[in-house]
Amino acid sequence: MQLSKLRGVRVPHRKNTADSAAKRLKTPSAVTIPMVMHIGAPAKPVVSPGDNVKVGQLIGEASGAVSSPVYASVSGTVKRVEPFLLSSGQFSQAVVIESDGKQELFEELPPPEVSDRQSFLDAVRKSGVVGLGGAGFPTAVKLDVDPNRIEAIIINGAECEPYITSDTRTMLDESDKIWAGIEMLQKYLGVKRVIVAIEDNKKSCIEKFENLAKGTSSVEVMALPSMYPQGGEKVLIYNTVGRIVPEGGLPIDVGVIVLNCTTLACIARYIASGVPLVEKCVTVDGSAVKEPKNVIVPIGTPLKEVFEGCGGFKSEPKKVIYGGPMMGIAVPDLDAPVLKNTNALLALDEKDAVIPKTTACIKCGRCVNSCPLGLMPASIETAFELKKPEQLEELKVNLCMECGCCSFVCPARRPLVQVNKLAKTMLRNYQQAKKAEEEKNKAKAEKGAAKI
Amino acid sequence: MNKLLVSVSPHIRQGDTTATIMRDVLIALVPALVASVIFFGARALLVAAVTIAVCVLSEWGFEKITGRENTIYDLSAAVTGLLLALNLPVDIPIWQAIFGSAAAIIMVKQLFGGIGKNFANPAITARVIMLIAFAGPMTTWRAVGDAVSSATPLALIKAGDISSLPSLMQMFIGQRSGSLGETSALALLLGGAYLLYRKVITWHTPVAFIGTVFVFTALLGEQPVYQIMSGGLILGAFFMATDYSTTPSTPLGQIIFGIGCGLITVLIRVWGNYPEGVSFSILLMNILTPYISKLTKRKPIGGVKA
Structure with missing residues (x-):
């Protein structure tokens, strides 16, 4: 047994829905199922518009070693196979299926x-x-x-x-x-x-x-x-x-x-x-949701319909998040679908969604003392602003898991996680350029040696 | 459907802001201010009002002139003002208090870039500037309860006049001469406890600082309990050696900082020309802070040396 545990922060629990056993919602009228819901190579669509599909039928096959197959989550007709903008900013093929409401299971x-x-x-x-x-x-x-x-x-x-x-x-x-x-x-x-x-x-x-x-x-x-x-x-x-x-x-x-x-x-x-991953239990909560609860929905269900199944909104949602408030991803609109790895959907009202005003760093050290991995977010921010990738390398920004503790505790409300993400890219570009430079020099030296 | 806000996680924040932290420091200093009014009369309040007003005004004016964002609402200038007041003798001429306040904000804080950028504690540095510039008024102490001047306990010890020393109980309550806010250990400890409770500060710096003075003076054959209640030690250890910008932020760094402050304080008290050394010790350690921070960097967990 080790002496100490890694640190972190005390966050509010807000487990309002812990006693709500998951209930299946009404089948959505249509689902949008992206071929990228995993890390790795996108799945390859194997259905075309007009095809009839049933629940559990393969619609996207895994391509390559690191990939994952995708199955139809509703029974009905494939309407479109089209590029779809993911919240990561990439495009992926997505299969849109219009549901016949029967939820018939695939025979095989x-x-x-x-x-x-x-x-x-x-x-x-x-x-x-x-x-x-x-x-x-x-x-x-x-x-x-x-x-x-x-x-x-x-x-x-x-x-x-x-x-x-x-x-x-x-x-x-x-x-x-x-x-x-x-x-x-x-x-x-x-x-x-x-x-x-x-x-x-x-x-x-x-x-x-x-x-x-x-x-x-x-x-x-x-x-x-x-x-x-x-x-x-x-x-x-x-x-x-x-x-x-x-x-x-x-x-x-x-x-x-x-x-x-x-x-x-x-x-x-x-x-x-024999039924593959076609539906998910999702926690629906947040200050704008009328009836926070756990629901089971087919993958690909538009968020709009999930929220409707929870009594709709009690106030206008200003921010909607895939996942929890510490690491969740904000979505631009409610047409976004439930994905394989969606475990919660939060809709925040205006008060909760407001982006706080950033003030000067007062060097309180709370970010440093709360980082579970022992990183120094305030120093990373300075190095990033000074455009010093060699310092970022030393500060090990690449280890950051973007858990959000630093931003959470910062009394100056500095966007430390955002800076860490950008700093990681800066460091990666620097390391790639350095490697390319080294290889070039090596090739040159070899060429020079060959001449002699 | 209105557009949704998209921003990088996390989407919730802890309640503390710079302003709430500074507000907590102000609250924690209230007992010391009240004690100063009880022991030194209404003029204590006047001095505090002047230093706070001039600090806030200097901050506002400087930021106005230089086109920086107005930061008076983060309350840090007010904290500097109140801390400076608590470091002054009650009979300080008002124009000198005004000079000191302006120097604290403009010279020590704003010229280095404002909150978070200054390397030395503004209140401490201003006090040291005033001590050198106005040596007479800055070392003329009023005895508690009357208008005659009297030496501080540390000055008495330095002069070897042990017989006129106040009792330990008087020292604890604050019935002794000294700066406005440094006399009542009771009031300061109340404020310090509040800061610890509110997690504005951690125990590391004050314990290391006061503990070092205790141990070191005991080793030198002084009265350690008397020493820690003398001068500005408790005020300095809880309220000024814990300033975020000018002291290390890791626990180990804070302990080193506190020990350094303690050693320098005792060195000055015992062998120096001045009877008191808390201000000088904090200022000197402020200068060492970047080096301490460098030596006490946290080691990334799982990091492999490149």
């Missing part, structure tokens, strides 16, 4: 036959499951490592972001699936140590898993302090097994894999039923 969805490591990984790949905690990294790729390297798998049930309770609901309502998933990890990947990590503000979830783990020695339930960003991968690894993921490395480099609890539940659901 037999549960996959899983008997060993390879068939388990194939099933995970086919399930369309990606990191549902938010990152969207294809889970099959993460699990496809030499099993001897896996010393522990951490099931992430921290859910440290304010408002979000969709993982809480998964842990309470689908604990059997998570447990089945854990057993599969043990059986097919030979994982010896499984840690279920849950923040201590979710007593009922901890209790549930402690009961499930009774009598087994290979599954530990760890109650962690409710300290943001407890669920951040590097933070969670340090605070559970005391290991530090090195710069540029992956958790597996320290023998650990972290899986979000809902990710695991979705895998288990697919293996049991």
